[in-house]
Amino acid sequence: MRNSRVTLKDIAAKTGYTINTVSRALKNKDDISLQTRQKIQEVAKEMGYIGDSIAGALRSGHSKTVAVILGDISNPHFAIIVREIETGLRRHHYSTFIINTDENPENEAEAIRLALSRMVDGIIICPTQQSDENLTFLINQNIPFVLIGRHFIGRDDCATSVVCDxxxxxxxxxxxxxxxxxxxxxxxxxxxxxxxxxxxxxxxxxxxxxxxxxxxxxxxxxxxxxxxxxxxxxxxxxxxxxxxxxxxxxxxxxxxxxxxxxxxxxxxxxxxxxxxxxxxxxxxxxxxxxxxxxxSSKTTMARRAVNLLLEALNSNKPIVHQEIVLKARxxxxxxxxxxxxxx
DNA sequence: TTCAACCTGTTCCGCCTCCG
DNA sequence: CGGAGGCGGAACAGGTTGAA
CATH class of the missing domain: 3.40.50.2300 (Response regulator)
Known part of the structure; x- marks a missing residue:
């Protein structure tokens, strides 16, 4: 059953353009004339159009969302880091999807699956580390991810991490x-x-x-x-x-x-x-x-993690894994x- | 149980028009 | 005639739904 939500189809019907043209006009693509873009954007605003990002992600394969998976978000240390990550990602037009694991590996496995099912583009994770099962699963999923705060000793060649010394x-x-x-x-x-x-x-x-x-x-x-x-x-x-x-x-x-x-x-x-x-x-x-x-600077730690993830997301080349160790003070x-x- | 239709938005490709 | 701009058609993503 169709809900009352305004879609591209409704805007296309009202403006007389196709769904394709409406989509590109709303994305401000320059192959649509400025006049058409303005007209379509105006009608979309009048009709209260809110894009369906899930449908967009379905086709494009990019949700512009990053999952941040942490052990205990009630710990102010993590709260500070999450805020920095969220700010950094928002600057690059990504939204943040925060999941708490309570330091439980089963919750962590579920969190990773949930993130993947929501088609996140990447993951920043502070791993529970009781085993490396979830790490292996992440690697096999072929999704860009960065470990923050902890690393897997001996497996730094297959995961990028940002840690304190x-x-x-x-x-x-x-x-x-x-x-x-x-x-x-x-x-x-x-x-x-x-x-x-x-x-x-x-x-x-x-x-x-x-x-x-x-x-x-x-x-x-x-x-x-x-x-x-x-x-x-x-x-x-x-x-x-x-x-x-x-x-x-x-x-x-x-x-x-x-x-x-x-x-x-x-x-x-x-x-x-x-x-x-x-x-x-x-x-x-x-x-x-x-x-x-x-x-060590939580701001630096969060920014480095965000930048490393964005590099991985924007690069077509295979990821060269590295371990960033920040100075302890x-x-x-x-x-x-x-x-x-x-x- | 199987399979087509549907949902919504994006992307690729190509057509039409206009101008120099 | 050729190139650029402006736009449309069709395919497609993957899960859900309903009919056969």
Whole structure:
């Protein structure tokens, strides 16, 4: 059954031109005279015409839409990145289709299928990484995609990625705390199948070893990276009587949750311990807790991802995959002002 | 169960007109 | 006569629907 929506056919009937001419006039094609274009555009406006982009995509094979698939859009880090991506894509007349996976590989597989079924032209994805099954599926679909924030170690030849220098980030953060006299640094890390978690851990170890300290695996605790699940890890740490004077957190969000959970056990920052997060979300949001953090420019990360994807979309040549590694920076704030040698 | 028709907009190709 | 501009015809994309 036909709905009441105005189509090219209606405009063609009203103006006396064919559907073809109407379509091209509305696209402002220069093989249609300016006078005809203006007339058709005027009638289309009067009739309230809104193009059917799905029909257009069906024929042209391009929807001018990019899917952005992320693990947890409630994390401000991702929210900032999404905003930058959306702005960048809009500048090039692409719309953005955001899908959240909750860091669940099954949701991720469904998200990819949904994006493909909507005929998106490309995908920017922060992969869940529990396996490389979804990566393989993406590669086999032959659709341009860019990994953001994480990469598949050993498979950089088949996927383009934009990441932060996580190894250096882990090292910088740990060296900062060591420099403040801390020797017992608790690392609330993400699951190790995530590239950023394994590389930050490598940086953490490297800093300890360079300082002549032994790596103690009891000081590394795995925290689920979806927001709101850090408290029980802190409860365990307190229960196990783990001695620490400083904390390195996998993300700022985990750092905030840890600070909250520790407060319930009577620990106050910065009075009782120093803490360093990751992502530097305070570069864009104002929080009442000045958190020392490792960051790389989220704007640069998003722009590079968008540009790499657009290059792939606009190029007829096979994609040359590359890994872009952005420099990690330490931003010192009051949360790490506690020094061990000050007591 | 099969298959044609349909939906809507785009693209390729070609025709007609006009002008120099 | 030839080239350029302006426009139209037909094919087509892939999923859905309904008739045979």
């Amino acid at each position: 996580d190894f250096m980030g882990g090292r910088l953060a740990t060296e900062h705390l060591l420099g403040l006299g801390h020797r017992n640094i608790l690392f609330l890390n993400g699951p190790l199948f995530i590239s950023s978690a394994s590389e930050r851990l490598a940086g953490y170890k490297e800093a300890l070893i360079s300082a002549g300290l032994a790596f103690d695996e009891r000081m590394v605790r795995e925290v689920p990276i979806v927001a709101g699940d850090c408290k029980h890890v802190i409860d365990e740490v307190v229960q196990d009587k783990i001695q620490f004077t400083a904390i390195l957190a996998f993300s700022d969000l985990i750092a905030y949750e840890a600070m909250y959970a520790l407060q319930l056990h009577g620990f106050q920052n910065p009075r009782d311990y120093a803490i360093v997060g990751f992502d530097n979300i305070q570069s864009k949001f104002l929080f009442p807790f000045p958190l020392t953090s490792i960051g 330490l931003i010192v704030r009051a949360s790490s002002s506690y020094r061990v040698d000050s007591i």
